[in-house]
Amino acid sequence: MKKRDKKDKNENIKKANTIREKPVKEKEQKETSENEAVSFKYELFSEVIVKNPVLVSTIGLCPVVAICTSLKSAVVLSIITYFTMIFSQIISASVLKHCPQWARVALYALSGMAIVAPSMLLLENVLPENMIALGIYLPLLAVNPLITRQCERVAVKSTVKQAFVNAVSCSTGYAAVLIITGFVRELLGSGTLWDYRVFSFPTATALTNPFGGFIVIGFMAAILRWYFKKIDPEYAEDLAVNSRSSIKKPKVKKSQKHKKAHVSSMTYEPQEYLPHQEEVTTQESVQEEIPAEESHQEDEQNLTETFEQALAENTTHIDNSEEQILEIQLEPQIKEIVQEETKANKKIEYTSKELEDLMSKSLEDIIKDTIKETPQEPDADKEVPKQ
Amino acid sequence: MNMILQFFSAALYIVFVQNLVFSGGYGASEAIRTAARPKQLALFAVMITYFSTTTSLLCRLIWLIPVFKTAGTTIAIVMFVLVLIVVYLITALIILKMLKGAGWRQEEKDKLLRQAGVSAFNTIVLAVPFISQRVAYTVSESIGAGIGAGFAFILATLLIHEGMKKLESNEEIPNCFKGTPAVFIYIALLSMAFTGFSGKTLFF
Numbered sequence: 001m002k003k004r005d006k007k008d009k010n011e012n013i014k015k016a017n018t019i020r021e022k023p024v025k026e027k028e029q030k031e032t033s034e035n036e037a038v039s040f041k042y043e044l045f046s047e048v049i050v051k052n053p054v055l056v057s058t059i060g061l062c063p064v065v066a067i068c069t070s071l072k073s074a075v076v077l078s079i080i081t082y083f084t085m086i087f088s089q090i091i092s093a094s095v096l097k098h099c100p101q102w103a104r105v106a107l108y109a110l111s112g113m114a115i116v117a118p119s120m121l122l123l124e125n126v127l128p129e130n131m132i133a134l135g136i137y138l139p140l141l142a143v144n145p146l147i148t149r150q151c152e153r154v155a156v157k158s159t160v161k162q163a164f165v166n167a168v169s170c171s172t173g174y175a176a177v178l179i180i181t182g183f184v185r186e187l188l189g190s191g192t193l194w195d196y197r198v199f200s201f202p203t204a205t206a207l208t209n210p211f212g213g214f215i216v217i218g219f220m221a222a223i224l225r226w227y228f229k230k231i232d233p234e235y236a237e238d239l240a241v242n243s244r245s246s247i248k249k250p251k252v253k254k255s256q257k258h259k260k261a262h263v264s265s266m267t268y269e270p271q272e273y274l275p276h277q278e279e280v281t282t283q284e285s286v287q288e289e290i291p292a293e294e295s296h297q298e299d300e301q302n303l304t305e306t307f308e309q310a311l312a313e314n315t316t317h318i319d320n321s322e323e324q325i326l327e328i329q330l331e332p333q334i335k336e337i338v339q340e341e342t343k344a345n346k347k348i349e350y351t352s353k354e355l356e357d358l359m360s361k362s363l364e365d366i367i368k369d370t371i372k373e374t375p376q377e378p379d380a381d382k383e384v385p386k387q
Numbered sequence: 388m389n390m391i392l393q394f395f396s397a398a399l400y401i402v403f404v405q406n407l408v409f410s411g412g413y414g415a416s417e418a419i420r421t422a423a424r425p426k427q428l429a430l431f432a433v434m435i436t437y438f439s440t441t442t443s444l445l446c447r448l449i450w451l452i453p454v455f456k457t458a459g460t461t462i463a464i465v466m467f468v469l470v471l472i473v474v475y476l477i478t479a480l481i482i483l484k485m486l487k488g489a490g491w492r493q494e495e496k497d498k499l500l501r502q503a504g505v506s507a508f509n510t511i512v513l514a515v516p517f518i519s520q521r522v523a524y525t526v527s528e529s530i531g532a533g534i535g536a537g538f539a540f541i542l543a544t545l546l547i548h549e550g551m552k553k554l555e556s557n558e559e560i561p562n563c564f565k566g567t568p569a570v571f572i573y574i575a576l577l578s579m580a581f582t583g584f585s586g587k588t589l590f591f
Binding site: 055056058059060061062063064065066101102103105106108109110113116117120121124136139140142143144145148206209210211212213214215217218219221222223225226229 | 410411479564568574578
């Protein structure tokens, strides 16, 4: 009987612990998912707007200017870019981390080809006209420098999950430019949209040539610059100065960098991201070179530090609010545990006779009796009436 | 004599008439980035010329084998990429072996290999065997196209570099167009000129 009671008590404590642990686990899960959501938003905004591969970093221009002459081609290219980028980055993050850098570059091309070749076969059967339109530019996606750059700078230094997030964000930035370019060039160059005639006015057929592509992305880059200027003039000016030429690239002191990173972390807002706070990390534009890897590694480190700091602040905020909620949720369970512990301590004071009586009683009766015996303490939370 | 003529005609065609960078957009991003750092141009151009010529020649030779002649476009494309990968890996190994006892610092070695990687896996390099196969170039023409690609890249980079310098000193450019947008518009004008050389209809 005694053993049984002990067993029951242990089970009760276990249950209480489980109830106590459950919200903690839920809290951790919730925290992680919130952090991930913030991280994804941040990455997406950074890759699509602040560090747009085409308009800011001037990378992967070939398909944009050469074959994005229609919306259909742009969409097909975007889809293939998504798959190629995600596949290459996941392979890099999971398998190629220990390969030497010179060998990795070749493997990126191979992994790119692993996606591009089946896509070509599929397109040949499903959309043969589109395949002809894409011509030799589609297989060239396998050696798109954008994929090589992202794999080398991000994927090999991060986890598979991070690489996936980056691949999706970067591809979205690239696809956005592809689709807008395709849309504008098809509309103004051919007067059609998705092969349907929109207007019969004379069209600027010149836009379907590669120089038309350069003009369109030139205007898109100017619009992006205007947007930066509107939200952060200093950042726009820095971008203009740095993209003009690397000959007079201003050197930012390390201390300043850290200062800026700190400032950015202090004012971090996922919804209202201010590009200037990332100026050190986004001075890529024209002179962003693969040989200048060191400076980029530093920049990326800063970016990571900034982001981590910002996240920490955000997390602290979540902690404070959630702890309160947790306390409120846990209050009855904690009280129960405390009561049970009090009973357990009290039990030691019992005499043998009392113990015999207790043995004959059920556990519930014992608890009831103990509660009756325990004088009710004034609730600490209750306000003491003013005298 | 005929072979030499074929070689030069293909090279000149690729450099001036159908400049790969301006008329096709091949290697445009690398040209812009190299134009911003002209010190790297020599090494980059040599590597691009080497890779494009070697790949183009090897692909052309493989293409002469009857089995590959009858193969489809996708097989041909996979073969081109594989040839490029093999050429690059062999080159990288040679560079590593040569530099082993040369007293180079590890950073310098890495930099050279990185340059080799960037120049090998480039759209302008892979475009040459594709064009050679499409236009059915002869062996000498394929070599000419490969070398021409390298010179086309040099010409484009130098023109962009000069333009960048002019744009940098121009204060009349609207603020929103300063930097990359102005460079894009400038390249568009150059591209328009080269497209005009090829005899395409530009407007209406």
